[in-house]
Amino acid sequence: MTNFDAGLLADRTPLPSGLDSRLLRHFTFLIEVDKLKTVLRASPLAAADRRENDAEHSWHLALMVLVLAEHADEPIDVGHTIKLVVVHDLVEIYAGDTPIYDTEAGHDQQDREEAAADRLFGLLPDDSGRELRALWDEFEARSTPEARFAKAVDRLQPLLLNWMAKGGTWRTPGVTADDVRSRKAVIGEASATLWEAARHLIDEGERRGWASSRDR
């Protein structure tokens, strides 16, 4: 299900006439993306008793890339990697968040997100839209060291939040510690150090009963 029905945010308080037409499209897009602050993820915050939203999550990833880049197995361009995480969840404005342990919603995720990307990046002038779409495609394809590191951090961040919550989404019914390991293994494609640390947190979480050991 895609959420195209609500209309553009910018239409609620139309920008004044007299703005340069290219800048008008930039502003229309930059107002529309405010919606990312309302897309809730499954992860609980560490600092407050509520779920995280996509905009906060994306910022957290950007800072994690900056701090953790030294642990990448391949050299990465840090600024470029941060661009990838800044745009990586934008399509969820229309496609919604697909929780990592929701295998049902995962089935049509790609179709929903492609349609959302066409709609959202289409708000921009063609060249600007192509630039952001290329960043999103790169992230999704994990075809560069930067994209692999961005994806690794995208998987590591909720793991830290789940640790802080003594389980968090690890406690999703039907999910086992082995499921968590299998969803997080992609971290190892970018950083042996971070994957070792992630496994250590999962192992310890399982030992403490924060992630289920059944079916093992």
Add this chain to the structure above:
Amino acid sequence: MTNFDAGLLADRTPLPSGLDSRLLRHFTFLIEVDKLKTVLRASPLAAADRRENDAEHSWHLALMVLVLAEHADEPIDVGHTIKLVVVHDLVEIYAGDTPIYDTEAGHDQQDREEAAADRLFGLLPDDSGRELRALWDEFEARSTPEARFAKAVDRLQPLLLNWMAKGGTWRTPGVTADDVRSRKAVIGEASATLWEAARHLIDEGERRGWASSRDR
């Protein structure tokens, strides 16, 4: 007033023993910064009926830098500029947000923020902490084209939100449209195009009665 009393978030669910000591400091810092998601700004969201938090704001700036960089008067390194906005509000975790129209709280802002920076960046290994501190210092000093553009976007973003709210913080008692112009003029240090657009929004807001014309 600085908020140092609550203790470190990471102490609430201590990380397990056996993590590399350097990575332990990285993770401790990256958990602590979750608090930025709870620092509320004065600005209202466009997409929901609540105030914006610093983490969402920082993400929004990062995306604005990416989209609006072509309007910079001087060439900028986009990746570096995004790093600046990602870290620019971190000190508010301890120092709190100082609303732009609150001249009272502005008096000791610099002292509070310096103390907060010492505390927060001190959680990191020395070299990592120095790197982030240098980014924050660069942003504050506006000594580079990147820092000037980052600051311009930091002033432009709430202006778009205030436009969407048909006034927002422009309606703060005692604040006039001229006050808004004077606080936003720094945009012109980085981009004549964006400053012209910002003035157009403020002028039109004043014409519609969303910002006060008294004292003019």
